Amino acid sequence: IFFPGIFFEFTLSCKVMILFGIFSMVLLTLCFIVLLKKKTVLLKAGSVIFFILRKLHFKNLAAKLETRFNKGLEKYNLCVNELSGTKGLYSKVFFLNLLQRASQILVPVFVYFALHGDYSNGFMIFIIQCYVVVGSNFLPMPGAVGISEFIMVFGYSMLMSNDMAVGLAIASRGISFYTCSIVSLFTVILGYIFIKFIQHRGKSEV
Template sequence: MKETKKKILWSVVLLALIGITLYVIVKSNDSLTLEGFIQYVSKAKKQWIVAAFGCMLGFIVFEALAVRELSKAFGYKRKFRKALVYSTSDIYFSAITPSATGGQPASAYFMMNDKIPGAVTTIVLLVNLTLYTTSIILIGMVCFITRPYMFMHFSFVSKCMIVFGFVFQFVLIAVFILLVYKEKIIMKTANFFMRLLSKLHLMHNIEKKQEHLIEVEMQYKECAAAIKGKLKNILIALIYNFMQRLSLIMVSVCVFIAVGGSAHNIYNAFIAQGFVVLGSNSVPIPGAVGAADYLFIDGFGKIINDSVSIELLSRGISFYCCLVVCGLITFAASVLHSLKGMKQKKKC
């Protein structure tokens, strides 16, 4: 009951953020009207809009393939339609909770319902999250190396968000590697800071937190032992994760082409969206609503005249339509699971 209330609360918060963001965007652009935006969309090249929707679906499908590949590596091969639910539940609940905290528990719920043990589920989702983060870092490196001047075109606030995002993702990967292979370093460091915060009266119930830290250490030890000999599956899952990130970025690129973006700026559009992903991914706001919009308008404002309209169209497909698709699939899966449970009870 408590978890349901939290989900409802964060759904309301997300809707409020969306409303505020759309209001600010519309108010900051006097020339933007509903009629004008509808006309703007109607003039877009339909084949590229269809391609954008295809890329949005690719974002969902590639995560499903990645989780399915990792589950198969541990001996739990599941049908694609089941893996699709793992993906949609992760994407949907990640979007409506701060820092995407609700995604993995939701995905784990469906995985364990499909008789994948809790320990395996934890390792699969942990490894997949790490590969997801690795993909963001790789794309970020491509952006910085191939188009450093595009980064310089962003505002000071955007630059701070992009740099923080890159550093944050890099730290996550470093911590994961140390926890898996050099866990004593992380454990000693964490214990030192916990004791320090306790002495400063900034942390309470330190014993309970230390017990939780030991549990985390055990999880990562199990993960280290489990992923040995699974390099091929992990590499395949990494490719799927990389394709998932590319799919999301390509939504904006397809929309850019659809609304008449110049051919020589297509790669710049890709890089701009890459920086948007990098800067918004670590923002602790449901769906990075507001942050992603600000970064997009800032970045695309240098390569196209009407960055607000293209932002509304691109974000509408990549985030809002994706949210609706994932929500519907997850809801349908939940209903079917409930009906199946009721039938089993009746038989008993």
């Protein structure tokens, strides 16, 4: 937490969500590193789960899950081998993800300026939105619908009226998340159609 002054201005419920979000991100990062570097941890975890299921007389379920686990493990090994051979890929992915996050966080700042907000508060809006992004990890669902808006309204209310804070939150979420999701959905659909078209044309030429 690099800006404790802003953090302590949040309500208790917002603070809990933000702290839980920080804990979740640290835990997931550590888990990702461990699973990437220590395959034995993944194997032991799977063995324990299958052992417990068999002890509970869910032998068929354990067998099905173990088969899926082994298939997934083969794909996991391929991914690890590819990633270990391209160390520069980590830096590229991290940098692109950082830019993507920064662009989303900057949306409320420019929406605030568009609403004739004080330019001197731009940095504060950016920091508040950073806390919103962290706190959104409190709820394990895409976009943390409800949680983000809740923290946004309370955070923005530090700098403006409640009505303006609600308007800023709705407009910002509409642009940064919902519009982004819709554009991404159409991009994936168009990409899928394009790939299928190329495959179909390739088969017809043969």
